[in-house]
Each structure stands twice: as structure tokens, then as C-alpha cells.
Amino acid sequence: MASLSNCSSLRHGVSLWCPQSASLTRARTQVSPSIGFRSFRRSYVVASSAFANENREFVIVGGGNAAGYAARTFVEHGMADGRLCIVSKEVYAPYERPTLTKAYLFPLDKKPARLPGFHTCVGSGGERQTPEWYKEKGIEMFHGDPVTSIDIGKQTLTTNSGKILKYGSLVVATGCTASRLPEKIGGNLPGVHYIRDVADADALISSLEKSQKVVIVGGGYIGMEVAAAAVGWKLDTTIVFPENHLLQRLFTPSLAQRYEELYQENGVKFLKGASIKNIESGSDGHVAAVKLEDGSTIEADTVIIGIGAKPAVSSFESLGLNTTIGGIQVDGQFRTRIPGIFAIGDVAAFPLKIYDRMTRVEHVDHARKSAQHCVTALLSAQTHSYDYLPYFYSRVFEYEGSPRKVWWQFFGDNVGETVEVGNFDPKIATFWIxxxxxxxxxxxxxxSEEFQLLPKLARSQPVVDKAKLQNASSVEEALEIARSSLKD
Known part of the structure; x- marks a missing residue:
């Protein structure tokens, strides 16, 4: 469940990035560093004293990873008890969302993950923040009651139930919603599933228990991870996607081929370069098949749609926040153009300092780090800008009895030429130069030592000898060549 987006089309082959355009440059200048942050903070602390006992000096909107890590940071600064509340459409305390497309989908005999086992912040080795944790820390929680509107003049927000909350500082951590197929082509039929929360995953598991033939639409993270889980259920599984190979935003064609072969060895079938015309139902109204644009049909009793996600900004569109890059645009402290309102995680479009461009990252690592940086800046004298290094990973086939568990990590920018080293049995490395x-x-x-080297290489961007990398006889030798290029 991860991606990095800063434009609608990719102009460098499989690059995750788009070049900085004049329009993005202009948009970037609209995030003013001179918001008067410190003077405003003094004023709102005084103004909020009247409602501090109602836990609304600080309000986090959203209940995902970013919200959980933000709450922990408030606690670490001693500013949570009686001062912080969280308002969320989620009915659970914040949890490590990537689990939903991985271990959560395993069949019962393969020890699936379940709450409270993966509440934040266990994903980064921190304390498990169960509902009791929030209560002990004096953090008020409003579950299952999403924000519907905000009045920035009165500094109030209204929830779906009609509750009105006054805030001093507002941290938007609403994340994304799953992109859906239109209802007119069967996108909402019984048996068609999308995954963004626990309820979605529970509904999918209920379908998998009764399924024989599964079709997954989308060849990205969701498609790969759900397909691997479906293998654990021993189901007839097909992945359909319009691109030429898996995870086209990141994988090179040769790298994708390695993974596709692994999936095929596990019984997964691929239909590449294929587009969906409509999803058909049977006489009982339940999904029965997926019809493609070329006229062919694939039988299916469960269909999972993994075609991306959209920032959840609808509640904030009337505020005049800059959303030209998709998410809510912020500066290096995660401040929006409206004093007192911040945005973090998937929903934030922020300056990617290392590559000097605006972007938006859908990944748990960024959700964690942006939350920590934003809250620390809000509560302290921290003034340095967020300096994020893009990081993506996936873990699949990790259930008991799997002949091979897969875990890859990527750091940096996938631009330029590539050098691939290794035979994928079991190790392979790809370098972008x-x-x-x-x-x-x-x-x-x-x-673990090799994985620890990757961010050092990506952040340092050393000059490397491409010919030496190409001639490396093993991944270990190639990594050593890259390591030796680092400056001491």
C-alpha cells in the first residue's frame, strides 16, 4: 500500500518522479515560510485556555498511521494529557495499515495478524498504543465520526454526528481513500472489494473463505500483496492490469519478470496490457466474471480492486488550501497556508528537499516521520525543514509453509540507467545511475547490514563506476563496490 505521486503522468519511463515544472514552482511559492508561526502559537495557547480541559487545544483529524505517531509525539513532549483529541471515521485506534494487505489476509491456519497486535507504534518498534493507552495518556478519542466541515474563522470543526469542536492547532491526517471503479460497470457489486481499513479486510476475508476463483485488478502494491495472500488460501488467482509489467512505477522490466515468474510458480496467472470493460453479476446479483475490453471474460467469485488511492481532502476543499498537486500543500514544517492548520502523511504535498521538488508520498515510513517532524516543530523551537529520503518496501509470501518469503527494500530515486546484479535465487539488486x-x-x-547500507547510498548519491557494477559477480560484490564509493 504505497506510492509516490507528484503528477498525473510519468515522463521518465518507470521513474517515480516528474521533473519540476514551472507550474509546480509557482505552486510551491504559495507555501509561505513567513506564516508567523511562533507569534500565532503564543496567541492560540492563550485563546485555547478556556477549552483546554475539553482536550481541544490540539486536534488530530484522521485515525491512521500518521495520527498514531503524531499522538505519540505529543505524549513525548508532555502535551497530550487533557490537551489532545483525535477525530476519526475509523472505529479503531490507529494501527499499522500495511498489515491489512499482508498478514491480516492470511488464512486462519497460517496465523494471521489481528488487532490489537498491530496498533501503532509497533511497526517501528515502539509501544503498542491500544485504546487503553490513549485513555491513560488523557487523549480524547472520537471514533466513527468523521469531520464534515471546518470554520477557520471560529476555529471549529463539525463532525458527521453534529458535534462541534473548537481547536487551537489542527493536524490533518486523513490519508487516502481507495480509487473505485464506477458503479455503472459493476464497481460496487457484492463480491467486489477495496482495501483501506479493517472493515474492508474483514469483508474480503469473508469472501476468500467461500471463494474458488479470485481476480485482482491492478499490478501495483495492492495487487502483488493480495495475490500472495490468495496463494495462501490455495485459490485460483489471476492479476489483471493495463501496464506491461508488475509495479511499473518502480520495477524495471527485467526485475518485474523475476517477480512475475515467482508468482507464476505459485500458481498466479497474469493478464498484462488488459483493461476492464465491466464486472458482471450472476443471477443472484453476486459478482460472477470480469469482462475485458478485448471481449474475453474471466470467471470470478471474488474481485479485488487495487488501482490506487486518492487523498481524502473533501472536508477541506472549501478552505482555500492549495491542492494543485493532489494533496494539501505544506511547507517543510507541514504548515498549510492557513495559520494553525497542518497536514501530514499521505494527504500532504510537501517539499522533497533532497530532490528539490514538491511531491506526495503514500507510505507508512513517511506517515511516521512526517507526523513526528510536524508535531515536534509545533511544540518546540525546531526550525529545520523535513528532509525525507523516499523509501518503499514489500513483504509477501510470509505465511507458514511458504516455500519462499519475499522482502525487498528500495531507497532513493529511480531515474537514469539501471544495473541489475544477482540471479534472484534468492538475492538480487538493482542500481539506478x-x-x-x-x-x-x-x-x-x-x-540487515546490507539493508542498512541502502539509505546511506541513496542519500549520499556517490559517483560510481557503472562498468564495475555490471561486472560484479554477486550482489555482495556490487554492494561493496557501491560502499567503497562513499566518502569517509
Missing amino acids: DSGKLKGVLLESGS
Whole structure:
């Protein structure tokens, strides 16, 4: 469940990035660093004293990873008890959302993950923040009651139930919603599933228990992870997507081929370059087949749609916040153009300092780090800008009895030429080199020490000898060549 987006089309092959355009440059200048943050903070603390006992000096809107890590940071600064509340459409305390397309979908005999086992912040080795944790820390929680409107003049927000809350500082952490197929082509038929929360995953598990033939629409993270879980259920599984290969935003064609072969060895079928015309139902109204644009039909009793996600900004569109890049645009402290309102995680479009461009990242690592940076800046004298290094990973086939567990990590920017080293049995590495500099690196089945090297390489962007990398006889040798290029 991850992606990085800063434009609607990719102009560098499989690059995750788009070049900085004049329009983005203009949009970027609209995020003013001179918001008067410190003077405003003094004024709102005084103004909020009247309602501090109602836990509304600070309000977090949203209940995902970013909200959980933001709450922990408030606690670490001693500013949560009686001051912080969280308003969310989720009915659960914040949890590590990536689990939903991985271990949560395993069949019962393969020890699936369940709450409270993956509440934040266990994903980063922190304390498990169960509902009791929030109560003990004095954090008021409003579950299942999403925000419907905000009055920035009165500094109030209204929830779906009609509750009106006054805030001093507002942190928007609403994340994304799943992109859906239109209802007119069967996107909402019984048996068609999308995954963004626990309720979605529970509904899918209920279908998988009764399924024989599964069709997954989308060849990205969701498609790959759900397909791997479906293999654990021993189901007839087909992945359909319009691109030429899996995870086209990141994988090179040769790298994708390695993964596709692994999935095929596990019984997964692929239909590449295929588009959906409509999803058909049977006489009982339940999904029965997926019809493609070429006229062919695939039988299915469960269909999972994994075609991306959209920032959840509808409640904030009337505020005049800059959303030209998709999410809510912020500066290096995650401040929006409206004093006292911040945005973090998937929903935030922020300056990617290392590559000097605006972007939006849908990934748990960014959700965690942006939350920590934003709240620390809000509560302290921290003034340095967020300096994020893009990071993506996936873990699949991790259930008991799997012949091979897969875990890869990628750091940096996938631009330029690529060098692939290794035979995928079990290790492989791909290096992206642009103008002689190492820009990004992906490693499958590495050791902990090797994985720790990757961010150092991607952040340093050392000049590397491409010929030496190409001639490396093993992944270990290639990584050593790259390591030796780092400056001491």
C-alpha cells in the first residue's frame, strides 16, 4: 500500500518522479515560510485556555498511521494529557495499515495478524498504543465520526454526528481513500472489494473463505500483496492490469519478470496490457466474471480492486488550501497556508528537499516521520525543514509453509540507467545511475547490514563506476563496490 505521486503522468519511463515544472514552482511559492508561526502559537495557547480541559487545544483529524505517531509525539513532549483529541471515521485506534494487505489476509491456519497486535507504534518498534493507552495518556478519542466541515474563522470543526469542536492547532491526517471503479460497470457489486481499513479486510476475508476463483485488478502494491495472500488460501488467482509489467512505477522490466515468474510458480496467472470493460453479476446479483475490453471474460467469485488511492481532502476543499498537486500543500514544517492548520502523511504535498521538488508520498515510513517532524516543530523551537529520503518496501509470501518469503527494500530515486546484479535465487539488486551518480537502489533478500547500507547510498548519491557494477559477480560484490564509493 504505497506510492509516490507528484503528477498525473510519468515522463521518465518507470521513474517515480516528474521533473519540476514551472507550474509546480509557482505552486510551491504559495507555501509561505513567513506564516508567523511562533507569534500565532503564543496567541492560540492563550485563546485555547478556556477549552483546554475539553482536550481541544490540539486536534488530530484522521485515525491512521500518521495520527498514531503524531499522538505519540505529543505524549513525548508532555502535551497530550487533557490537551489532545483525535477525530476519526475509523472505529479503531490507529494501527499499522500495511498489515491489512499482508498478514491480516492470511488464512486462519497460517496465523494471521489481528488487532490489537498491530496498533501503532509497533511497526517501528515502539509501544503498542491500544485504546487503553490513549485513555491513560488523557487523549480524547472520537471514533466513527468523521469531520464534515471546518470554520477557520471560529476555529471549529463539525463532525458527521453534529458535534462541534473548537481547536487551537489542527493536524490533518486523513490519508487516502481507495480509487473505485464506477458503479455503472459493476464497481460496487457484492463480491467486489477495496482495501483501506479493517472493515474492508474483514469483508474480503469473508469472501476468500467461500471463494474458488479470485481476480485482482491492478499490478501495483495492492495487487502483488493480495495475490500472495490468495496463494495462501490455495485459490485460483489471476492479476489483471493495463501496464506491461508488475509495479511499473518502480520495477524495471527485467526485475518485474523475476517477480512475475515467482508468482507464476505459485500458481498466479497474469493478464498484462488488459483493461476492464465491466464486472458482471450472476443471477443472484453476486459478482460472477470480469469482462475485458478485448471481449474475453474471466470467471470470478471474488474481485479485488487495487488501482490506487486518492487523498481524502473533501472536508477541506472549501478552505482555500492549495491542492494543485493532489494533496494539501505544506511547507517543510507541514504548515498549510492557513495559520494553525497542518497536514501530514499521505494527504500532504510537501517539499522533497533532497530532490528539490514538491511531491506526495503514500507510505507508512513517511506517515511516521512526517507526523513526528510536524508535531515536534509545533511544540518546540525546531526550525529545520523535513528532509525525507523516499523509501518503499514489500513483504509477501510470509505465511507458514511458504516455500519462499519475499522482502525487498528500495531507497532513493529511480531515474537514469539501471544495473541489475544477482540471479534472484534468492538475492538480487538493482542500481539506478544518473549522470554517473547512484540515485537509487533496490535489494531483494538482503541481510540487515546490507539493508542498512541502502539509505546511506541513496542519500549520499556517490559517483560510481557503472562498468564495475555490471561486472560484479554477486550482489555482495556490487554492494561493496557501491560502499567503497562513499566518502569517509
